[in-house]
Amino acid sequence: MAEINVQEVDMDTIQAVYPLPLPPHFSEKNGILHIGNIPVTKLAEEFGTPLYVTDETRIEALYHEYIHALSSHYPNCRVLYAAKANGNISILRTLAALGAGADVFSAGELMLARDAGIRPEHLLFNGSSKTKEDHQLAVLHGVRVSLDSEDELYQLNRVAEEMGKTVEVSFRVNPAIHVPTHPKIATGLATSKFGIPAEQILSAYQKAHEASHVIPVGIHCHIGSQILELEPFAEEARVLMDIVSKLHDMGIKLKFVDLGGGLGVAYRHGVEQAPSIAAYAQATIPVCKETFKRLGISPEIWIEPGRSLVCDSTILLTRVNSVKHAHKRFINVDAGFHTLLRPAMYDAYQEVVVANRMDMDPNAGEVYSITGPICESGDILAADRRMGAVQAGDLIAVLDTGAYGYAMASQYNGRGRCAELLVKDGAVALIRRRESIEDLLSTMRRPIWQ
Numbered sequence: 001m002a003e004i005n006v007q008e009v010d011m012d013t014i015q016a017v018y019p020l021p022l023p024p025h026f027s028e029k030n031g032i033l034h035i036g037n038i039p040v041t042k043l044a045e046e047f048g049t050p051l052y053v054t055d056e057t058r059i060e061a062l063y064h065e066y067i068h069a070l071s072s073h074y075p076n077c078r079v080l081y082a083a084k085a086n087g088n089i090s091i092l093r094t095l096a097a098l099g100a101g102a103d104v105f106s107a108g109e110l111m112l113a114r115d116a117g118i119r120p121e122h123l124l125f126n127g128s129s130k131t132k133e134d135h136q137l138a139v140l141h142g143v144r145v146s147l148d149s150e151d152e153l154y155q156l157n158r159v160a161e162e163m164g165k166t167v168e169v170s171f172r173v174n175p176a177i178h179v180p181t182h183p184k185i186a187t188g189l190a191t192s193k194f195g196i197p198a199e200q201i202l203s204a205y206q207k208a209h210e211a212s213h214v215i216p217v218g219i220h221c222h223i224g225s226q227i228l229e230l231e232p233f234a235e236e237a238r239v240l241m242d243i244v245s246k247l248h249d250m251g252i253k254l255k256f257v258d259l260g261g262g263l264g265v266a267y268r269h270g271v272e273q274a275p276s277i278a279a280y281a282q283a284t285i286p287v288c289k290e291t292f293k294r295l296g297i298s299p300e301i302w303i304e305p306g307r308s309l310v311c312d313s314t315i316l317l318t319r320v321n322s323v324k325h326a327h328k329r330f331i332n333v334d335a336g337f338h339t340l341l342r343p344a345m346y347d348a349y350q351e352v353v354v355a356n357r358m359d360m361d362p363n364a365g366e367v368y369s370i371t372g373p374i375c376e377s378g379d380i381l382a383a384d385r386r387m388g389a390v391q392a393g394d395l396i397a398v399l400d401t402g403a404y405g406y407a408m409a410s411q412y413n414g415r416g417r418c419a420e421l422l423v424k425d426g427a428v429a430l431i432r433r434r435e436s437i438e439d440l441l442s443t444m445r446r447p448i449w450q
């Protein structure tokens with residue numbers, strides 16, 4: 001299991017991996033963590049905390065790794081970045097410039113992706129609960145829609161008819177396979193709200209084939225997120241290929257097969273292992289290639305990575321407000337679940353380091369829990385970690401926060417959302433400013449009787 005919540009721990013047995021293995025965009029000089037060759041202490045002083053900092057070169061490198069791995073098996077591959085993982089338009093622009101498409105889940109994500117320069121034919125509008133306006137937007141922009149039910153097929157057909165256009169679609173298949181991840185992010189289980197059961201899928205395609213303003217051109221699947229095993233992806237590919245063969249027999253010509261995203265990352269450095277991108281490609285693409293060859297077809301293969309493309313590019317910097325020795329040792333920091341929801345939402349483990357004193361050996365220190373400023377006892381960023389003697393004013397870096405980090409931030413407890421920086425080869429850019437008290441008030445209105 002990727003994410004385990006340990007309830008009762010024997011403090012004495014807790015050890016830290018030290019020094020912690022870090023990806024190549026990090027370095028350490030004079031005990032200070034650097035990202036993209038910039039000391040994080042300087043970034044925190046200039047821009048304040050909490051603060052997300054992303055290294056653009058890391059995202060570029062991982063995108064190239066995906067393209068290389070996929071195209072070494074099959075030439076016709078495309079990466080559609082799952083925009084929900086990190087929706088900052090600068091990140092979308094980084095990926096657009098490299099030729100990426102995007103998996104979008106809302107009108108907002110669709111518009112951001114278009115603004116970032118992603119071509120409409122490289123977008124797929126996903127989601128199990130779309131509105132009429134969502135459908136109109138997709139038809140207007142010529143963006144393909146992944147349909148999640150037969151009901152949605154009829155609704156989209158009506159919208160396209162009203163607009164005097166046709167729209168290309170895929171169906172999202174529910175492959176009903178076991179997905180080894182946190183239940184809240186397993187989407188390919190038979191019981192999940194997503195997708196159409198495999199036994200109903202052929203009839204859905206038949207209806208789409210007969211519909212007046214909809215053309216079925218793709219098939220789509222996404223089994224879940226933070227998956228650290230390859231077999232579920234191979235199984236998914238086999239389920240899809242079985243359907244692709246049957247669709248071929250029905251005379252439905254597919255332009256794309258979309259395997260979705262879901263490849264996990266190793267949040268526990270030096271302890272956990274994630275499959276490489278190359279191994280992911282090896283597990284999935286040959287399965288498709290074999291079926292394509294037998295049928296004499298060559299549709300594009302799409303994949304939709306979110307987390308595995310952007311997660312480790314980013315750190316969250318948070319300042320220590322105070323240290324308390326109660327029944328446990330607590331480090332009170334200025335980031336909480338309004339800044340990073342994953343630990344509270346999924347019991348997720350995030351690696352933490354004392355970014356201004358990286359040379360302090362944690363195993364000579366104490367066991368602490370790092371807690372946020374939110375008025376909830378579940379506001380714990382990291383539970384029971386052995387760390388050096390942390391003091392007020394120290395700077396903690398939470399690693400691997402590029403995916404589902406800022407994207408899930410909120411204004412809970414009357415706290416504006418924090419700022420985001422992009423760094424590249426020594427350059428720094430503010431890509432989202434910190435929200436102010438005025439920002440909190442800006443959408444509120446006064447009733448006339450007050």
Ligand SMILES: *Cc1c(COP(=O)(O)O)cnc(C)c1O
Pocket residue numbers: 082084085103126222224225226260261262263304305306307308403
């Ligand atoms: C969330 C999502 C993804 C991305 O998942 P990751 O685990 O971040 O790679 C891809 N496709 C769809 C349809 C999604 O909902």
